[in-house]
Amino acid sequence: MKNIAVTYQSHYGTTKRYAQWIAEALKADLFESQQLTEAQLANYDLIIHGGGLYASSILGTKMLRQYPNQHYLLFTVGLANPETTDYSKILAQNLPATSRQPVKVFHFRGGINYQKLAKRHLLLMKLMKKMSIDHKQPEELTAEDQAFLASYGGQVDFCDRKSIAPLLEFVQQDYA
Known part of the structure; x- marks a missing residue:
C-alpha cells in the first residue's frame, strides 16, 4: 500500500472518530489538519481528509488547497443521512471548480x-x-x-464504523 495520511478537522469528535477508524484500517498516519505543514505532507502519496459539515461548510478544505501536489480523498461527516442528501451545492461551495478536486468524496453520518x-x-x-x-x-x-x-x-449518534467500507475498498483497490 502507498504511503497514506489521514487528516481531519472536527469540532465535537465524530469526524475524528471516523478518521481514527480509517487510519487504523489502512495503517495510515493520522493528523489533525490544523497542525500540519507542507513538509509533513510531502512524503505521502495520498491524503484522506475528513471535514465536519457545519452550516454548509466543510472544515479543512482550505488546508487542502494549500497542498496542491498530493492526491486526496475527502470525507464529510454531518448530521444528515448521506443516502438521502444531495451534497452537490455544498461541494461546489467548498471546492470551487478552479481549485484542485478530490479523487473521490465520501459522506458519513455523525451525531450531535x-x-x-x-x-x-x-x-x-x-x-x-x-x-x-x-x-x-x-x-x-x-x-x-x-x-x-x-x-x-x-x-x-449515528456514527457507524461499517459505513467506511466503501472508502476502504476504494483505497485498497486504487492505491494498493
Whole structure:
C-alpha cells in the first residue's frame, strides 16, 4: 500500500472518530489538519481528509488547497443521512471548480449533543430550525425534517464504523 495520511478537522469528535477508524484500517498516519505543514505532507502519496459539515461548510478544505501536489480523498461527516442528501451545492461551495478536486468524496453520518454545542453552533441550529422547518405544516415535513426535530435539543449518534467500507475498498483497490 502507498504511503497514506489521514487528516481531519472536527469540532465535537465524530469526524475524528471516523478518521481514527480509517487510519487504523489502512495503517495510515493520522493528523489533525490544523497542525500540519507542507513538509509533513510531502512524503505521502495520498491524503484522506475528513471535514465536519457545519452550516454548509466543510472544515479543512482550505488546508487542502494549500497542498496542491498530493492526491486526496475527502470525507464529510454531518448530521444528515448521506443516502438521502444531495451534497452537490455544498461541494461546489467548498471546492470551487478552479481549485484542485478530490479523487473521490465520501459522506458519513455523525451525531450531535446539544448540551456540548458552542453558543454559535447552538444559535445556528436554532436559526436552521426557524428558517427551514418552523414555517412548515406537519404534512409538509420531509423525513429529514422529522429526524431533525426528533433530535433537536437532545443527543444522537449515528456514527457507524461499517459505513467506511466503501472508502476502504476504494483505497485498497486504487492505491494498493
